[in-house]
Amino acid sequence: MDDGIDCVDITEIEPVVTPAMVQAEFEKLPLPLGEISLQPSDGVVLVNVGAIFYTTQEATASYDVDIIGQAVHIDAFITDYAWHVGDGSPDVHGRGAPYPDKSTLHVYTAPGGVQVTLTLTWDATYTVDGGPVTPVLDTTTTDSPPVALTVVEAESILVDSFD
Secondary structure: OOOOOOOOOHHHOOOOOOHHHHHHHHHHOOOOOOOOEEEOOOOEEEOOOOEEEEOOOOOEEEEEEEEOOEEEEEEEEEEEEEEEOOOOOOOEEOOOOOOOOOOOEEOOOOOEEEEEEEEEEEEEEEEEOOOOOEEOOOOEEEEOOOEEEEEEOOOOOOOOOOO
């Protein structure tokens, strides 16, 4: 008698990778922290002159992981570069580049020591067993190790003119 109920051997059902599982794995990936480069490169900055921050960090990273026995490929990419300049000023945003680019220039207004850090915001897409490309649920961040800067005032000195 057919009562409309089909029995399925549970061992034949493939486990399903959920977006939450991928998000959890994404947040555990060893994403790059971002290397800080700056100008002037000696770590000494003049008051009211400024420093240029930039990174040469690759903007993408790819990972192959296994989630419940399924092959998951994750393509991560940076969506924001936030420079914490260490003096209480708002963050400076952008990848930056060496001088003459001034897109990530910050001018310090008082002497002292500061710690600069870079927070990278990462987003990603993923595929499960070569299936469709799907965005992850949320971004994640990485923070660089701090770089110490010394902000100094220049001293003006009058000199005799040459005759």
